[in-house]
Amino acid sequence: MKYFTLPKQVHAITLLLILLLLTGCASNTTANRTQDVDVDIQGVIQQAAGDLLKNTRGLAPGKPLIAATFVNVDNLQQTSTLGRMLSETFSSSLTRSGQTVIEVKMRDSLFIQERTGELILSREVRSLSASHDSQAVLLGTYAQGGTHVYVNIRIVRTTDNVILGSKDLRLPLNRDIRAMLPSPGAR
Numbered sequence: 001m002k003y004f005t006l007p008k009q010v011h012a013i014t015l016l017l018i019l020l021l022l023t024g025c026a027s028n029t030t031a032n033r034t035q036d037v038d039v040d041i042q043g044v045i046q047q048a049a050g051d052l053l054k055n056t057r058g059l060a061p062g063k064p065l066i067a068a069t070f071v072n073v074d075n076l077q078q079t080s081t082l083g084r085m086l087s088e089t090f091s092s093s094l095t096r097s098g099q100t101v102i103e104v105k106m107r108d109s110l111f112i113q114e115r116t117g118e119l120i121l122s123r124e125v126r127s128l129s130a131s132h133d134s135q136a137v138l139l140g141t142y143a144q145g146g147t148h149v150y151v152n153i154r155i156v157r158t159t160d161n162v163i164l165g166s167k168d169l170r171l172p173l174n175r176d177i178r179a180m181l182p183s184p185g186a187r
Contacts, residue, residue, distance in 0.1 A: 037172040042089060048153065048169050049093030056155050056165025063135040064100040065155065066128060067091040070140030073152075082180035086140055086151060094138065102132050129158035136164060144181055147173050 059065075067090065070083035091101045129137065140153045148170045155165045171177055 037174045039172055039174060039177075041085075041171065041176070044169065044171065045086065045089045046093045046096075048167050049090050049097065052090075052153055052155065052165050052167040053094070053097055053099070055167065058157065058162075058164045059099075059155070060135055062100065064102045064132065065094065065136050065138055066102050066104055066132055066134045066158075067094075067138040068104075068140075070142055070151070070153075073141040073143040076141070078182075080181050082149065082177060083140070083142060085180060086142065087138070090138060090140070090153065101138070102134060104128070104132070134158060144173065149173055149177055149181070 067087050069079045070086040072078040072080065072083070091103070095101050129135075136155050136157050138153070139156055140151060142152075143150045151169045151171065153167045153169075154163050156162070157164055
């Protein structure tokens with residue numbers, strides 16, 4: 001009985017092709033799992049707001065904070081549904097914790113860009129703060145990664161731009177969160 005043997009190069013190429021195919025399937029599986037992850041974003045933000053307050057030093061009791069819309073870290077003049085939702089939810093959580101948070105969107109004197117919400121720029125912070133007698137501003141940025149959104153939250157004293165407290169969090173880029181971000185062509 002005669003056995004047919006393949007050259008070693010054919011074995012090596014076959015093994016390489018199998019590994020490449022398996023690697024492609026593995027990366028799709030990871031992306032699909034991330035899209036399907038169910039996250040209680042309200043609960044995550046409430047926990048993060050509590051952590052932020054625990055790590056914040058120098059807030060005067062009873063003096064208000066102004067909440068700004070969270071913005072895209074790559075373009076500080078761009079926000080999204082996610083940025084607006086993060087700001088709103090953090091504001092609600094801070095209010096439930098006993099902080100006075102000023103809803104700046106109710107003021108006629110503040111220019112609100114349609115579909116983006118209020119964007120506080122550094123040159124406007126002091127004047128806005130003085131008109132509302134606020135001690136600090138809640139600011140946030142977010143960055144979209146391949147499988148997660150990275151969020152940085154800060155409470156910044158308005159008189160000298162000193163960061164009084166900060167918190168970072170990472171959210172899975174699931175279908176809900178992806179739907180709140182601009183589509184890739186719109187960025």
